[in-house]
Amino acid sequence: MHISEGILSAPVLTGGAIFAVAATAAGLRKLSPEKIPQAGLLSAAFFVASLVHVPIGPVSVHMVLNGIVGLLLGWAAVPVIAVALLLQAVLFQFGGITSLGVNTIIMAAPAVLCHYIFKPFLSKNHTIVMAAAFACGAAAVFLSALIAAAALVLTGEAFREVSAALVGAHFFVMIIEGIITMFCVAFLKKVQPSMLNLG
């Protein structure tokens, strides 16, 4: 999810950039140099995963997956998402330089938040894990849509309807993200629990 160039106002862009720089710096501090290759590979995996389109009725939506990025990486999710967004801008021109800060916050803030909210539930029993994972995937997308809507409304009252439509349009994406995150976490718990730091 990203806001194109040329839409947001200067104060919103500046605010987004300042928050993004601070959060990226905090994320980089948590990322030791030895962990960079691992984070880079995961970043590449998320980049590719975000290109995957899953069918929903007659159309298809692409994955956002910031919920599971947050679960796996915590604070390190911020630089990982920033880098993935920069690559998307350079390779596909989704987003761009001036909106990079706002877009990083849109994607990364829910990821970090969901990490703190839902991570503790992952060591509980199967039903709770599944429910928490579903909530994590859905909430991350919902929060992203909400931040994007807030950025639009802060730019101008004129965008009120546009941002309401934006949040509404993400309803089905939320559900699908929830389902995919749920099965994905269940899979990782069986195959590689160490990735979720559960030992």
Place this chain on the structure above:
Amino acid sequence: MISEIFAFGSSPVHLLDPRLRVIFAVLFSVVTAVSNLFPTVCLALLMAIVLAVLARLPFRPLLTRLFIVNGLILFIWLVLPWSYEGTPVFSMGPLVVSREGICLSALITIKSNAIVLAFIAMVATMPVAVLGQALDRLHIPQKLVHLLLITYRYIFVIESEYHQLLRAARIRCFTPKTDLHTYKTYAYLLGMLFVRAAARGERVHQAMICRGFNGKFLCLHNFAIKQGDLAWILAMTTGLIGLGMLEWARII
């Protein structure tokens, strides 16, 4: 498939110093993004078109890119003119199209396309590896540059791994539909992608240590300002000052 269609070429823009291209792309984007007057954004679009012509960008892929990028813009055109209150231009039942709404949508469209076009012409015309080295020279934190370069290095590998997994699923008669089985399959497939990526990350790190990696990325590429770069600095600075004058001194 992921590809860098604009990255390689021998146009005047491709030959410019990558650091300068990054700096001016940022300056141009920022100035255009904060502009709110039609003369300014029109001049910005004109500058972007000149840059795109100078960079000899292939026409058809460029149009495809711009078309995709305008998706959200189209969304805005569908909602904004109807919802923005102002002088009515024409009405259709209860829906009224306002002049201000149309003006704002048009302004956003021109701004957005100017920035994206200039970005393609200046930044997408270098491979990401060169971009990473240029960012390193511009004193972007080294960890972030490493992360960018490693991510870039492996997106192609991971992408082919994804296609391999998808092919294996197809051979087992997997056809994507709107049902739980499809979502489960995709979730497991993505989960496998993450597991393999993490394992590969471990191996990559070990291999880097074996080759004496000490936390510093060495770069054999030397950037130097040439005569052509100076002329370009002059032209771009003049253009940016022109944009600033139009916007803030309101000379038109």
